[in-house]
Amino acid sequence: MSIVRKPAKYKPAIKEPGIPGVLLMTEDKFAFTPNDPNSNANLDVEFRSIKGHKFSKDGSKQILLNLTYDSQKGGGYIFEFDNFANRNFCRDYVGTVLGKLQCAPSAVPPSGHTSLSTAEMEHRMKLLSEKLHMQFVIGGVLTESEFWATRKNLLENNSIKATKQKTGLKNAILADFRPLTDGRTNKVTFSLNPEIIHQIFAEKPAVHRAYLMHVPSKMTEKDFWRKYCRAEYLYRTKNSIAATAEAAEDEELAIFLKHDDILADEIRRKIRRVDPTLDMAADQGDDFVHLSISDDQGIVRDGINDTGDIENELSKRSLAQDLNRHGAVVLEGRTLDVELGDTRTVAEALAQSKKESSFNSDATAQFERLDRFSHNAEIDDLQEPRKIPFAPLCIKDPQDYFDFQQANGVRASSDFSFGMKSDGSKMSIDEAYKIIIAELDEVIKNGISDPIMRPEAALKTFNWLNQQVSSSKYHMGKNPQDSVLDSLPRDTKAELLHHYRSVEELLKHFWASYPITTSYLHAKVVKLKEAMSDIYLKLEMIKKSVKSEYRHSVSQLVQQMHQMLDAAFQHYDSKQQESCSEED
Amino acid sequence: MDNESTLSTIYSEDVSLMVVILDINPLFWTSVNSNTNSLTFTKFMDQFLPLLNSVLLLNQLNEIVLIAHGINSCGYIYNSSMENRRGGKRGPAFFAEVSEKLKEFMEADCLHRKGAKSTSTIVPSLLSGSLSLALCYIQRVFRSRPIYPRPRILCLQGSPDGPEQYVAVMNAIFSAQRSSVLIDSCVLGLNSAFLQQASHITGGVYIKPQQLDGLFQCLSMVFATDVQSRSFLQLPKPAGVDFRASCFCHKTTISMGYICSVCLSIFCKRHKKCSTCGSDFNRPNSNSKSSPVQKSKRKLDDR
Numbered sequence A: 001m002s003i004v005r006k007p008a009k010y011k012p013a014i015k016e017p018g019i020p021g022v023l024l025m026t027e028d029k030f031a032f033t034p035n036d037p038n039s040n041a042n043l044d045v046e047f048r049s050i051k052g053h054k055f056s057k058d059g060s061k062q063i064l065l066n067l068t069y070d071s072q073k074g075g076g077y078i079f080e081f082d083n084f085a086n087r088n089f090c091r092d093y094v095g096t097v098l099g100k101l102q103c104a105p106s107a108v109p110p111s112g113h114t115s116l117s118t119a120e121m122e123h124r125m126k127l128l129s130e131k132l133h134m135q136f137v138i139g140g141v142l143t144e145s146e147f148w149a150t151r152k153n154l155l156e157n158n159s160i161k162a163t164k165q166k167t168g169l170k171n172a173i174l175a176d177f178r179p180l181t182d183g184r185t186n187k188v189t190f191s192l193n194p195e196i197i198h199q200i201f202a203e204k205p206a207v208h209r210a211y212l213m214h215v216p217s218k219m220t221e222k223d224f225w226r227k228y229c230r231a232e233y234l235y236r237t238k239n240s241i242a243a244t245a246e247a248a249e250d251e252e253l254a255i256f257l258k259h260d261d262i263l264a265d266e267i268r269r270k271i272r273r274v275d276p277t278l279d280m281a282a283d284q285g286d287d288f289v290h291l292s293i294s295d296d297q298g299i300v301r302d303g304i305n306d307t308g309d310i311e312n313e314l315s316k317r318s319l320a321q322d323l324n325r326h327g328a329v330v331l332e333g334r335t336l337d338v339e340l341g342d343t344r345t346v347a348e349a350l351a352q353s354k355k356e357s358s359f360n361s362d363a364t365a366q367f368e369r370l371d372r373f374s375h376n377a378e379i380d381d382l383q384e385p386r387k388i389p390f391a392p393l394c395i396k397d398p399q400d401y402f403d404f405q406q407a408n409g410v411r412a413s414s415d416f417s418f419g420m421k422s423d424g425s426k427m428s429i430d431e432a433y434k435i436i437i438a439e440l441d442e443v444i445k446n447g448i449s450d451p452i453m454r455p456e457a458a459l460k461t462f463n464w465l466n467q468q469v470s471s472s473k474y475h476m477g478k479n480p481q482d483s484v485l486d487s488l489p490r491d492t493k494a495e496l497l498h499h500y501r502s503v504e505e506l507l508k509h510f511w512a513s514y515p516i517t518t519s520y521l522h523a524k525v526v527k528l529k530e531a532m533s534d535i536y537l538k539l540e541m542i543k544k545s546v547k548s549e550y551r552h553s554v555s556q557l558v559q560q561m562h563q564m565l566d567a568a569f570q571h572y573d574s575k576q577q578e579s580c581s582e583e584d
Numbered sequence B: 001m002d003n004e005s006t007l008s009t010i011y012s013e014d015v016s017l018m019v020v021i022l023d024i025n026p027l028f029w030t031s032v033n034s035n036t037n038s039l040t041f042t043k044f045m046d047q048f049l050p051l052l053n054s055v056l057l058l059n060q061l062n063e064i065v066l067i068a069h070g071i072n073s074c075g076y077i078y079n080s081s082m083e084n085r086r087g088g089k090r091g092p093a094f095f096a097e098v099s100e101k102l103k104e105f106m107e108a109d110c111l112h113r114k115g116a117k118s119t120s121t122i123v124p125s126l127l128s129g130s131l132s133l134a135l136c137y138i139q140r141v142f143r144s145r146p147i148y149p150r151p152r153i154l155c156l157q158g159s160p161d162g163p164e165q166y167v168a169v170m171n172a173i174f175s176a177q178r179s180s181v182l183i184d185s186c187v188l189g190l191n192s193a194f195l196q197q198a199s200h201i202t203g204g205v206y207i208k209p210q211q212l213d214g215l216f217q218c219l220s221m222v223f224a225t226d227v228q229s230r231s232f233l234q235l236p237k238p239a240g241v242d243f244r245a246s247c248f249c250h251k252t253t254i255s256m257g258y259i260c261s262v263c264l265s266i267f268c269k270r271h272k273k274c275s276t277c278g279s280d281f282n283r284p285n286s287n288s289k290s291s292p293v294q295k296s297k298r299k300l301d302d303r
Helices: A084-103 A118-128 A132-138 A144-149 A152-164 A194-203 A205-214 A221-236 A240-249 A251-257 A261-273 A280-296 A319-332 A343-358 A361-376 A398-402 A429-446 A455-473 A490-512 A519-545 A548-583 B026-034 B041-058 B080-085 B092-111 B127-144 B163-178 B193-202 B212-223 B290-296
Strands: A004-011 A019-025 A029-034 A043-046 A052-055 A064-070 A075-080 B010-023 B063-069 B074-079 B147-157 B182-187 B256-259 B297-299
Touching: A004 A029, A004 A084, A019 A084, A052 A084, A064 A084, A194 A205, A194 A319, A194 A343, A205 A221, A205 A261, A205 A343, A429 B026, A429 B041, A429 B092, A455 B212, A490 A519, A490 A548, A519 A548, B010 B041, B010 B127, B041 B063, B041 B092, B041 B212, B063 B080, B063 B092, B063 B127, B074 B080, B074 B092, B074 B127, B127 B147, B127 B163, B127 B193, B147 B193, B163 B182, B163 B193, B182 B193, B182 B212
Parallel strands: B010 B063, B010 B147, B147 B182
Antiparallel strands: A004 A019, A004 A075, A019 A029, A029 A043, A052 A064, A064 A075, B063 B074, B256 B297
């Protein structure tokens, strides 16, 4: 952006005549230099401190630009210009600069520990219950701010999660968009805001289309909405005669009163998507059942009994249809990422997203319909069973893959030679066969021995099996579901978990303070190391004090923590040595 | 796992079909023979045949199929359902019949032999073949009867694993798992990684008895129990399973190796191409040579 330099008068107050000089504006600040070098009205202000700007109307007596720094009290820097061209140039410049500054996150860094948000406070309270704070901060190992610094990001993660959620459309139906009447005059006021306009566009595609068609070319936005509100008012007051009369005169107005053909189209398309074997023609009649119901009993809408004339085309927009449409729109959710400000951009973006979603749906719809038709009308007996597609395993050389056994000749592999040597003497395979066959002959001839086995051997096996069964029953750690911790007594478990958390906390600080650059960090590491040695000893105590049946699992758990601490100690020692040798 | 339609047919819960796979590797049995602590083949038969007899006696409808495998072949030895039609034998006559058939099988296996005539080490038996036979038989039972007995397989293995049978054995194990057939294993020689995995995967029991002269006690206590009763019983569980695999290229047992990312074939060395599915590992964009090696390296579970 360029620098703006314009002649202007600076007025410390509106009533004062003003000091002539030059106003210089850059992207981040503006300065005023008076023509008279003796004047002390020099200004040099950063745009960051400017909250907004005001200006006098084109054609008014004074040509003013007021840069306000306090929007509530109205304090500001007032400049008077010679002509409107200069003023407007400056005004536009200030506008863009301020717009930019607003978009950028506020450059003022949030002051760290002085102000705590309630959420952060809550978070801290929660953590305090974990005792770590008391142990380390009050014990003097860590300072307050150090302790919380490592936890800060936890909180930040939470806040990010909270802001990322997209807000959907309001669930409230548009019927709530009612006119306000003041008691004195016959004036009816509708108030529209971007949110409502977005909703109207989403729920009434015909209005949306009409807006896109007419608004810049045929009529102004204001006229458009006035017409819309008029149509809405006529519909609402059930003034059907007046409505038809007006519609005949004004074709634009008629758009709003007519049945929405885009919606009808969409419904027809949706009907096509329904299971084709279903007879929708028969059910279509049911769509108007609600009309006859409302005929008889009347549905209360807006406090008026909706027993209107059904012959009238205009009143065919029924409550049920409105409700359905609204439901569909709300469920669809907010598909736009556009800021709800400018109506035109919203309308265009909405049209864009609609186009994308409906793109190529018509072309494929017919094909899909036929496809589904054939699926549903399929006669099982005449069809081949449908198979789930699978990728066949492609084996390059099946002969090689499957015929491993062919290679099973005599292979001397070191894998299975140990312990199985037949007394060093080479045993002929033929001989081996002969021996076994001879033994089988013996079995055939003599039958099996009686008793089958000696009672002592049976007892031995029995005892061995029993021992196997009982040992496997207490075999822990094989099942991922049951944790070793659960088998420990409650106190031991709690103590171990607490120590684990302490070790984790200390190590977090310990490793974060490397490399040691300041003497403060050095002192901190020494303190941390001492605290860690304390825990190390405490863990040893737990290991010794625990009952023998748990000792194994406890020592396994403690060992992990010891390993973590050992790594830290080792690092500390090696760094210590390095620094010693450097000093030497 | 019960996703096969055949499995939806009804088991008769208390009737079992026990397929016994017996390793009759003569080299193993003669080597045990010379060891003082262990049993001869005769003694083994003394303890083994009563197990078959007692399983048949536990329930009139129980069935037993005996499959034997040696060094060169494997085959069906005895099928109680076929014998029953001719008036099943029990007791000594039954023992004699089974032994006779085993002898015939041994003689046939001896004739099938090829290769060297003597060896100082024990040649692995054809476990994969007899496992496949057992599963085929069980599948036939599944398909031919509306109500079939609950099948299980008992492997009595002596000789060590043949790493070259790894693929075949693992395929058999997984098909057993798929058709929910338990594989029990009783190892008489060295611990077998194949059978440990088989029992672990299919939910069977793996035991390596300490006292071989009390084998019958062990067999009848653990392996005679039918599948339904096992849910009420505490059976011994192994402390750990040897999950080591054999590589596809050299058929050696490895604990760390390379795995094809397409077909999961295992290799002990890095190859340019997968020998099983032909996938090309040498991608042109792999400039850094160390990273793909590191990535494809995967530690096989070795508990």
